[in-house]
Amino acid sequence: MGSNRVVVYKGPGEVEVESIDYPRLEVPKEVADHFRITQKAPHAAILKVTTTNICGSDQHMVRGRTTAPVGQTLGHEITGEVVEAGEDVLFVREGDICSVPFNIACGRCRMCEEGKTGICLNVNPARAGAAYGYVDMGGWIGGQAEYVMVPYADFNLLKFPDRDQALEKILDLTMLSDIFPTGYHGAYTAGVTTGSTVYVAGAGPVGLAAAHSAQLLGASVVMVGDMNADRLRQAESFGCVGIDLTTDGTLEEKIAEVTGDPEVDAAVDAVGFEARGHGADADEAPATVLNDCMGVARAGAGIGIPGLYVTGDPGAVDDAAKEGTLGVRLGLGWAKSHHFMTGQCPVKQYNRKLMNLILHDKADIAKAVRATKISLDEAPQGYQQFDSGAAQKFVIDPHGMAAV
Incomplete structure (x- = not known):
């Protein structure tokens, strides 16, 4: 050997x-x-x-x-x-x-x-x-x-x-x-519990793990947003509601179509720094998901962030993003008294x-x-x-x- x-x-x-x-x-x-x-x-x-x-x-x-x-x-x-x-x-x-x-x-x-x-x-x-x-x-x-x-x-x-x-x-x-502990960590630190309504951004493996974890934690409905139709179908295969981000309408409107309420009890960012804006041909916009989560999370809600963010990204869209400095609407999160959890699970x-x-x-x-x-x-x-x-x-x- x-x-x-x-x-x-x-x-x-x-x-x-x-x-x-x-x-x-x-x-x-x-x-x-x-x-x-x-x-x-x-x-x-x-x-x-x-x-x-x-x-x-x-x-x-x-x-x-x-x-x-x-x-x-x-x-x-x-x-x-x-x-x-x-x-x-x-x-x-x-x-x-x-x-x-x-x-x-x-x-x-x-x-x-x-x-x-x-x-x-x-x-x-x-x-x-x-x-x-x-x-x-x-x-x-x-x-x-x-x-x-x-x-x-x-x-x-x-x-x-x-x-x-x-x-x-x-x-x-x-x-x-x-990915199972990481997804669970995202849902748990966002405060998912019995009866929660949950939005998970990203239907890749970590997002799917977060969605399954939210179900295990007792969520009443788990909505998973993505632009990939196959990944959305995979989320739907175990009882989640797929949110197609390539179609017209705001994220709040899409969530309200499911629950009757444009806000959720907990949100999870399972995308990270290579996020794109909404729409089929959207360009990269690395703060999109973080801002989406603050937009749809109700006042006092939690946002779990298992998605990866880095301090060195040579392919970023601008010089600020290359060092991990993003246009996050922190004032919105502050005004809504959100709590965030970042970092390695x-x-x-x-x-x-x-x-x-x-x-x-x-x-x-x-x-x-x-x-x-x-x-x-x-x-x-x-x-x-x-x-x-x-x-x-x-x-x-x-x-x-x-x-x-």
């Missing part, structure tokens, strides 16, 4: 599968040097990747809309089997099938102690918070690969209780690494309970996002199809371990 195959960013619109060194029980050198810790990582484990998913956040990099360098390894949505554990790993063992939160967290710092694992202070020299295979996130090798190293394994890994059951339900369980706050919903047949997240299994060699085609607007969540199965 001298090598490892991984998906690598090769430039705008292009990824390839390349061979790199097999992972070692070591943290990235830049992390070790910055935090003055040993590079050796006896707290880590190496996983044989069972499934790893293509994420919309990956697409931002592959489109050239971040500062990701050519050669950036990809993949932060990881599920795998432990094949090697360091001598300080006590509670996960070889053969365990585990979910890997996309947040890399030390379990020791103030943020981790407060449950804010998305902004761990000890894993990234550039800023609080780290992730596998992502630009400016600490230099950790990506998990769209055959094998991956997971640091602080006892803290980070979520072990599934039964191996056979896990493999049987792997297309659902693979969503625990990111702290996956560990949610993943165990969401796992239980899956294992006890209370959540059907794979169906909601239309999980579609592909091989590692098919990853470049998966990226192309996803970028073209396919209403699917592509799940890479590097070793043929996932059930059909």
